[in-house]
Amino acid sequence: MMNEPILQMKNLEIDFKTYAGTVKAVRKVSFDVFEGETLAIVGESGSGKSVTNQAIMKLLPQPPAIYAGGEILFGGSNILEKSEKQMERIRGNEISMIFQDPMTSLNPTMKIGKQITEVMLKHKKISSGDAKKRALELMDLVGIPNPKKRLNQYPHEFSGGMRQRVVIAIALAADPRLLIADEPTTALDVTIQAQILEVMKDVQKNSRTSIIFITHDLGVVANVADRVAVMYAGEIVEIGSVDDIFYNPQHPYTWGLLGSMPDMNADKKEELRTIPGSPPNLVDPPRGDAFAARNPRAMKIDFEKSPPMFEAGKDHYAKTWRLHPAAPKTEVPEIIRNRYMQYNGGDQ
Amino acid sequence: MAEPILTVKNLQKHFGAKNNPLKAVDDISFHVMPGETLGLVGESGCGKSTTGRTIINLYDKTGGEVEFDGRNNDRLSRKEQKQFHQKLQMIFQDPYASLNPRMTVFEILEEGYDIHKLYKKKKERRERIYGLLESVGLNREHANRYPHEFSGGQRQRIGIARALSFDPKLIIADEPISALDVSIQAQVVNMMKNIQKERGLAYLFIAHDLSMVKYISDRIAVMYKGKIMEIGDAADLYERPVHPYTKSLLSAVPQPDPHSEKDRRRISYDADMHEYTEDEELELRDFGNNHLVYCSKKEYDSWKA
Numbered sequence: 001m002m003n004e005p006i007l008q009m010k011n012l013e014i015d016f017k018t019y020a021g022t023v024k025a026v027r028k029v030s031f032d033v034f035e036g037e038t039l040a041i042v043g044e045s046g047s048g049k050s051v052t053n054q055a056i057m058k059l060l061p062q063p064p065a066i067y068a069g070g071e072i073l074f075g076g077s078n079i080l081e082k083s084e085k086q087m088e089r090i091r092g093n094e095i096s097m098i099f100q101d102p103m104t105s106l107n108p109t110m111k112i113g114k115q116i117t118e119v120m121l122k123h124k125k126i127s128s129g130d131a132k133k134r135a136l137e138l139m140d141l142v143g144i145p146n147p148k149k150r151l152n153q154y155p156h157e158f159s160g161g162m163r164q165r166v167v168i169a170i171a172l173a174a175d176p177r178l179l180i181a182d183e184p185t186t187a188l189d190v191t192i193q194a195q196i197l198e199v200m201k202d203v204q205k206n207s208r209t210s211i212i213f214i215t216h217d218l219g220v221v222a223n224v225a226d227r228v229a230v231m232y233a234g235e236i237v238e239i240g241s242v243d244d245i246f247y248n249p250q251h252p253y254t255w256g257l258l259g260s261m262p263d264m265n266a267d268k269k270e271e272l273r274t275i276p277g278s279p280p281n282l283v284d285p286p287r288g289d290a291f292a293a294r295n296p297r298a299m300k301i302d303f304e305k306s307p308p309m310f311e312a313g314k315d316h317y318a319k320t321w322r323l324h325p326a327a328p329k330t331e332v333p334e335i336i337r338n339r340y341m342q343y344n345g346g347d348q
Numbered sequence: 349m350a351e352p353i354l355t356v357k358n359l360q361k362h363f364g365a366k367n368n369p370l371k372a373v374d375d376i377s378f379h380v381m382p383g384e385t386l387g388l389v390g391e392s393g394c395g396k397s398t399t400g401r402t403i404i405n406l407y408d409k410t411g412g413e414v415e416f417d418g419r420n421n422d423r424l425s426r427k428e429q430k431q432f433h434q435k436l437q438m439i440f441q442d443p444y445a446s447l448n449p450r451m452t453v454f455e456i457l458e459e460g461y462d463i464h465k466l467y468k469k470k471k472e473r474r475e476r477i478y479g480l481l482e483s484v485g486l487n488r489e490h491a492n493r494y495p496h497e498f499s500g501g502q503r504q505r506i507g508i509a510r511a512l513s514f515d516p517k518l519i520i521a522d523e524p525i526s527a528l529d530v531s532i533q534a535q536v537v538n539m540m541k542n543i544q545k546e547r548g549l550a551y552l553f554i555a556h557d558l559s560m561v562k563y564i565s566d567r568i569a570v571m572y573k574g575k576i577m578e579i580g581d582a583a584d585l586y587e588r589p590v591h592p593y594t595k596s597l598l599s600a601v602p603q604p605d606p607h608s609e610k611d612r613r614r615i616s617y618d619a620d621m622h623e624y625t626e627d628e629e630l631e632l633r634d635f636g637n638n639h640l641v642y643c644s645k646k647e648y649d650s651w652k653a
Contacts, residue, residue: 044530044532045529189392189556190391190556190558190600190601190602191391191596191600191616191617194602194614195614197602216529216530217602218530218604219602220602221604222602222604222605222606222609223609225606243606246604246605246606258604260531260534261534261604262560262562271541272534272563274534274535274538278499278501278532
C-alpha cells in the first residue's frame, strides 16, 4: 500500500498572537499522507488538530496566525510559500475540505446543483452541460436519491445527513487528490453518521483519494482509519497503523484516551478511567513532555526534557521517554494490557 | 417495593396548529425509581429533550399526567409547587449558555436560595455554597470568579452544583456531557455517579451517546418520533434488543475496536416495515424482566417466539 507520499508535513509550527501572549498552537508537527489512505488525526479540543489541517489549505488568517516554521510539501512544492492566487488553484481542486457543520457550509441562497457545478466550472475546462451531468453522477455516488429533482432544490430542503452528502459531493467535484474532513460526522446522529462513513469509504475505494480525517471519536477512527496520529498540546505524540494505536498503544496519553471511553462491554461497577487535570497552557508550553503533569507514571526526565519520537515498531512512533532503551519498565494499565492481548502479529 | 419518584402517564406535548400538530411527545409513559438512572436515548428530533422539559414544566404539557414524589403535578398547592421546583432539578447541555456570564459562581449558586428564601444567614449560606463547590470537585476560591474563567468541564460542574443546591431527589440531565471532550466526559460521569451514590438521588439522563448511556444507566428507554419504542434494563436492552429500531440504533454505534469495526454490519430501519393495519392496537408489551417493547399483537407473538 505504501508508495510515495502525496503530502509531507515537516516540523510545522504555528503561533497565534493574542493579548495573553503568543500561543504555540502547533509545535513541530510532521507526518506524511500516502495515496489512497485515510489518516485519522485524533485529539481533544485545543490540541491543534484543526489548525494543523487548516494550514494545509492555508486558511488561517494572518494575523493572528503566524507560520513560524516548517514546510508542507504537496506535489513537490511548499504550500506555505505559495501566493493567494496559486492557493486558489489548489483549494477545492487538488485539496478539498469537509467541515463539521453541514448547516453552515452551504450557501442558503444557491441551488444545490449550482453549488456542485461551480467547483468544476471554476477549476476544469468543462461545459456547463457536462458539469451538470457530472453533478448528477456525484449525487448518485454519495447516495442522494432522486438527484434530478434535488439538483434544483435549496439547502433548507435537505436534512442534516443529506446536506453533508451534498458537501461531500462538492468536495469531490474536482477529483481532489486529498480530502480533509474536519469532524464531518460530529453534528450528525449515529445512524446518519454510519451512512456517511460508508459513503466516504466507498468513494475512496473508487477514486484513490487520500483522506485526512479529523475527529475526537475513537469509534469513528476505528471504523475509517488506515493510520492514526494522536495529537496533544500541539504535538503528535503517537502515530502508527490503526492496529498499532488501538492494540499496541505506547504513549500514556493514548492510554488515557482509550481508557476514558466506555465501550459497549464496559463493566459498570468500575469507574471510568479519567485523565486527571487539564491540558497545559500553550502560551508557555512545559519544558519536558507536555503530558507529564497529567501522567501518574511520569519519570523525572519527563519534566525536564521533551522526548523525541521513538520507534515502537514498523512505521509506529511514540513521543515518550518510556521507549528509551535505558528507561525502566513502566507498568501498563490493565485496560491497555487487555488491548495488547488482542494484538496479533506483534509483540508488546 | 418502593414507590417511583417520578411517574409519567400518557404524557403528550404537541407544537403548532391544533388541527395539524407536531406530536413531539406522543403519549408516553414511564417511571423512575428513587436512586436509579433512567437513560432516555434517541436521535435528534425524537422528542427526548421535549420530554425532559415538559416534565419539569418548562413547557406546558398537552395531555397526560406527571406524578413526582407521590403528588400529581396538576394538583399542587403553592407550597407544594415550591417543593416541586426544589426537589426536581435540571442540568443543561451547553455549559456556556446555561450560566449567566455577568454573575459570579457564588451569585449563580445563591440565586435559588434568594428566590426560595432559604439559608438567610450570611455565614450559613456561605458554608452551604462552599460545600456545594467542594462536592463537585471545585473549591471555595472558585466562588468569586465568573463563568468565562472556567473550562467547559468546570462549567458543567458549576451547573451540577447549582442543580444540587436544594438536595434534589431527581435531576433531569439533558445531554450533560455532549459538549465535553472525551477525557473530561469521563470525569463528569464519574462525579455524577459518585454524587448519586452519596445522596441517593435519581437521574433522568437524556443523551444520544449510546456507550456512555449504557455505562451510566440502570434502565434505558429508546425514543423514536415521540414514542417510546423499547424500555428495559440497560444490559438486557443492549444485549437482547427486540424492536428493529433499537437494533438499528445499536448497530450504528462505532466501537473503539478496529477488528470488530471491520465486520460490523449496519442494520437499517424503515418505519414502513411494520405494515401495521388500521385495526391493530399498538402498545408497549411486556417481554418479561421489565422489558417492554412497542408493537402489535402479531409482532409480539412472532418476536416473543
